[in-house]
Amino acid sequence: MAKEVLVFAEQRGGALKKVSFEMVSTGRKLADKVGGECAAVLVGDGVSGIAAELGKYGADKVYIVEDPKLKDYVPDLYAQAVAEVAKDAKIFIGGATAMGKDLFPRIAARLSTAMASDCVKLEAEGGNLVAFRPVFAGKAFVTIKISSSPQMATGRPKVFPADESAKAGAVEKVAITLDAPKAVLKELAQDTSGRLDLTEADIIVSGGRGMKGPENYNIIEELVDALGAAATVGASRAAVDAGWRPHSDQVGQTGKTVSPSLYIACGISGAIQHLAGMGSSKFIVAVNKDADAPIFARADYGIVDDLFKVVPEITKEVKKLLAE
Amino acid sequence: MNSAVILKQVPDTEALIKVKPDGTGIVKEGVKFVINPYDEFGVEEALKKKEAAGSGEVTIVSIGPDRSVESIRTALAMGADKGVLLKIGEDEYSDALATAKALAEELKGKDYKIIFCGKQAIDDDMAQIGPMVAELMGLPCVTVVTKVDVSGDKAVCSREIEGGKEIVEVALPAVISCQKGLNEPRYASLPGIMKAKKKPLDIKDTKLDAPKATIDKWENPPQRAAGRIIEGDDAAAKAAALVKALRQEAKVI
Ligand SMILES: Cc1cc2nc3c(=O)[nH]c(=O)nc-3n(C[C@H](O)[C@H](O)[C@H](O)COP(=O)(O)OP(=O)(O)OC[C@H]3O[C@@H](n4cnc5c(N)ncnc54)[C@H](O)[C@@H]3O)c2cc1C
Ligand SMILES: Nc1ncnc2c1ncn2[C@@H]1O[C@H](COP(=O)(O)O)[C@@H](O)[C@H]1O
Numbered sequence: 001m002a003k004e005v006l007v008f009a010e011q012r013g014g015a016l017k018k019v020s021f022e023m024v025s026t027g028r029k030l031a032d033k034v035g036g037e038c039a040a041v042l043v044g045d046g047v048s049g050i051a052a053e054l055g056k057y058g059a060d061k062v063y064i065v066e067d068p069k070l071k072d073y074v075p076d077l078y079a080q081a082v083a084e085v086a087k088d089a090k091i092f093i094g095g096a097t098a099m100g101k102d103l104f105p106r107i108a109a110r111l112s113t114a115m116a117s118d119c120v121k122l123e124a125e126g127g128n129l130v131a132f133r134p135v136f137a138g139k140a141f142v143t144i145k146i147s148s149s150p151q152m153a154t155g156r157p158k159v160f161p162a163d164e165s166a167k168a169g170a171v172e173k174v175a176i177t178l179d180a181p182k183a184v185l186k187e188l189a190q191d192t193s194g195r196l197d198l199t200e201a202d203i204i205v206s207g208g209r210g211m212k213g214p215e216n217y218n219i220i221e222e223l224v225d226a227l228g229a230a231a232t233v234g235a236s237r238a239a240v241d242a243g244w245r246p247h248s249d250q251v252g253q254t255g256k257t258v259s260p261s262l263y264i265a266c267g268i269s270g271a272i273q274h275l276a277g278m279g280s281s282k283f284i285v286a287v288n289k290d291a292d293a294p295i296f297a298r299a300d301y302g303i304v305d306d307l308f309k310v311v312p313e314i315t316k317e318v319k320k321l322l323a324e
Numbered sequence: 325m326n327s328a329v330i331l332k333q334v335p336d337t338e339a340l341i342k343v344k345p346d347g348t349g350i351v352k353e354g355v356k357f358v359i360n361p362y363d364e365f366g367v368e369e370a371l372k373k374k375e376a377a378g379s380g381e382v383t384i385v386s387i388g389p390d391r392s393v394e395s396i397r398t399a400l401a402m403g404a405d406k407g408v409l410l411k412i413g414e415d416e417y418s419d420a421l422a423t424a425k426a427l428a429e430e431l432k433g434k435d436y437k438i439i440f441c442g443k444q445a446i447d448d449d450m451a452q453i454g455p456m457v458a459e460l461m462g463l464p465c466v467t468v469v470t471k472v473d474v475s476g477d478k479a480v481c482s483r484e485i486e487g488g489k490e491i492v493e494v495a496l497p498a499v500i501s502c503q504k505g506l507n508e509p510r511y512a513s514l515p516g517i518m519k520a521k522k523k524p525l526d527i528k529d530t531k532l533d534a535p536k537a538t539i540d541k542w543e544n545p546p547q548r549a550a551g552r553i554i555e556g557d558d559a560a561a562k563a564a565a566l567v568k569a570l571r572q573e574a575k576v577i
Contacts, residue, residue: 073490075455076464098485102467105420105452109459114419114537117450134545135448139341140350141543148536182464183498186480187491197486203576227577247470247505248484253337253446254361254504262576273337279545283574285566291553300551301569303562313563318577321567 003061004036006086006150008094008103009054011044012073018200019095021057021162023155026122027093028058028165033124034090038167039063041085043078045071048171055169057162065174069181072188073099076181079106084176087111089150091129093122096154097199104154115152116144118257120159120280129153137253137276157199158259159280191248195224195232198251203227203262204278206234206251207244210267210288210307214244219311220266226318234258234278236268252277264314266307270295287311325377325474327370328436329404330427330457331363331386333395334447343542349415350542359395362442364509365502370440371403372507373474381405385430387423387530389414400520401512407523410530417539418532420448424456426532432461438479439499443468451501458499465499466492470506 007027009020024040031038040059042051044066051062065081078099086092086107094100096118108115121132129151131144146152198204205227207220217233224231235245237252251258253273263281268274270286270293278284279298286299287307296302303310335341336356344351359367370382382404386392389412396407410426431439439458444451451467458465470489471482474496483490484503512520554569556562570577 075466079459098468098483101451102455105450105455106459106465108421108452109424109456112421114421114535115452116537117452130540133449136335136341136350137446137449138545140343141545143540143543144537145540146537183466183492183494185490186493188488189491190488195487200486247503250504262570262574272340276337279548283570283576284551285570296551296553298548298551300548300574301566302551302553303566304553305559305562309559310563313560314567316560317563317567321571321577 003039003089004034005031005038005091005093006089007038007040007059008082008092008100009040009042009062010095010097010099011042011047011050014044014047014050016050016053017095017097018162019097019157020054022157022160023093023095024054024057024059025163025165026155026160028167030091030122030124030129034127036090037061041065041082043070043081051171052169055167056164058165058167059169060167061170061172063172063174065176067178069178072185074181074185075102075106075183077178078103079110080179081176083107083110085174086150092150092152094154096156100154104152108152111150113148113150113152114146115154116146117154118156119153120156122153122155134280137257138279139276156259196230198232198234198249198256198258201232202230202260204232204234204251204258204260205264205266206236206268207239207266208236208268209238209242211239211244217244219308219315223311223315223318226315226322228322236274265295265299266311268295269293270298325373325380325437326435327373327380327438327440328383328385328431328434329363329366329370329399329440330453331366331384331395331399332360332442332445333357333386333388333392334360334445337361337446343544347541347543357391357395359398360442360445362444362446362502362504365504365506366440366442367399367402367404368507368509369472369502370438371510373438383408383436385427386410387412387426393525393527396525397520398512400523400525401516402510403516405523407525409525409527411527412530412532416532417535419535419537420450420452420456422533422535424453424460426530427453428457428460431457437496439497441499441501443501443503454499454501463497463499464494465501466494467501468503469500470503472500472506
């Protein structure tokens with residue numbers, strides 16, 4: 001059976017990313033529709049042990065490229081290895097993560113094919129991929145079809161469900177003679193905050209100019225702590241530009257696009273550029289003392305009041321609830 | 325140090341985007357166009373590197389309709405030395421690969437030590453063209469970069485990843501895609517604007533390859549149902565009602 005649908009399974013530090021399961025599960029559904037096998041490709045060093053997890057989410061087969069040189073993400077080498085496996089696939093998808101966004105366009109160029117980035121829906125029609133994706137940071141959407149092969153797409157993390165569907169997950173090792181890399185990783189620096197990245201968090205509590213200063217973010221931090229490990233802190237550009245929060249915290253058209261299940265905006269007016277980055281959140285809560293703030297037009301729940309009074313109360317209530 | 329910046333003109337981030345009723349594109353009337361914000365970081369970084377080296381030229385290359393000339397002129401007014409517009413029709417469309425191919429064709433054979441691009445164009449949000457140009461030219465590429473240190477024929481770049489950063493050493497020439505945080509783009513000064521008028525700007529009629537990725541349909545975003553303001557006597561009562569709603573109705577905590 002040909003590998004009709006191939007999925008890039010991203011790992012870092014020997015652990016599969018959650019988005020890999022989301023994409024394998026999506027690949028499974030596409031393969032069932034198109035007819036044929038759903039395979040995954042896993043690249044790294046000593047990663048065979050984690051291949052079985054991909055079978056659980058619907059991979060019939062897992063192609064593994066292992067080499068000490070592939071331990072960390074080295075763009076050229078990953079592009080070479082993955083392109084080699086992907087070249088005869090019909091549909092090739094992966095997560096729109098830092099790695100996926102960097103890797104997929106390189107592979108598309110190598111294979112002289114086109115791709116759709118950061119999709120929020122991936123379907124099959126008449127044996128072909130149909131990709132649905134936001135443009136203008138969500139101010140509009142387009143449906144894309146690709147006439148070349150493989151038909152490539154990346155899917156936005158946390159949008160596609162990771163449904164289990166046990167399949168063989170048979171392993172096939174692929175031997176590749178790697179080129180000399182043109183860029184080398186010198187250092188991998190982890191943030192020290194210990195918090196999840198915005199794009200990976202299930203709950204985001206963001207503070208804007210209404211926070212009045214960096215020292216006041218402790219009330220946001222306390223709420224995030226109360227909400228648990230799946231929660232993290234975000235910010236508007238006004239807060240980032242004021243130097244209150246790091247750039248990596250910025251949500252919006254020139255920051256990160258996020259789709260958590262809950263987004264709580266505190267002291268954020270709801271400028272069009274901010275809404276663009278968080279508009280696809282499943283539930284939006286706004287706390288703002290100005291009843292006319294545009295954020296309320298987008299919020300599922302709004303509280304019109306002083307955030308300095310409301311946020312600590314929300315924290316108290318969350319603690320009470322979660323202690324039950 | 326000679327470098328190039330590939331730059332796209334895009335609708336201002338403030339612009340209200342409306343899809344045409346027939347779903348073939350967006351309404352462009354009344355839309356203000358600007359330099360893609362990420363590409364501005366590219367222009368600034370190219371100028372900084374030139375200033376640090378004490379010599380060299382910064383070339384702006386853009387593919388777009390006639391109006392893109394204004395954005396190239398803005399970059400020239402910031403301090404870039406010359407511009408090239410690969411001119412296409414206002415509604416001419418092709419995909420990232422075809423665009424990257426035309427850019428690579430224009431860029432090749434020149435001695436650019438770094439080709440700067442933006443992390444992504446904020447209209448199509450593809451984040452494809454930089455790495456594609458690099459692949460087509462056989463050059464290395466570092467994406468989503470917030471710091472570039474050049475020494476000799478190497479650059480050490482810092483790039484953002486989830487929850488941290490990667491420090492990457494790359495041999496030059498290379499393509500570098502710029503992320504917010506890299507620098508603060510300068511404004512064009514009045515003398516800069518005057519000088520820009522006399523700087524060379526080459527306009528070449530261009531025909532892009534037919535797209536392999538086609539847009540079937542444009543749509544406005546799905547409407548969100550109207551939300552509800554949580555009432556209560558004081559902050560504590562409102563907070564309690566909110567947390568109850570999040571647990572019982574939304575089921576998100
Ligand atoms: C090219 C470009 C790109 C941009 N990209 C982004 C982006 O990616 N992300 C982004 O966020 N912005 C972006 N912006 C900026 C955007 O236009 C707004 O300026 C910004 O989002 C405003 O941030 P804010 O809501 O925190 O501040 P403001 O608009 O000043 O709003 C502060 C809010 O806090 C409320 N408030 C004040 N005190 C209290 C209190 N005690 N209790 C409750 N509420 C209070 C006020 O009522 C007000 O609504 C961009 C702008 C440009 C030009
Ligand atoms: N038409 C274009 N002309 C010149 N550069 C472009 C063009 N389109 C995209 N780019 C460059 O490629 C980057 C990424 O664009 P995109 O892949 O469209 O998101 C942009 O930030 C620009 O630097």
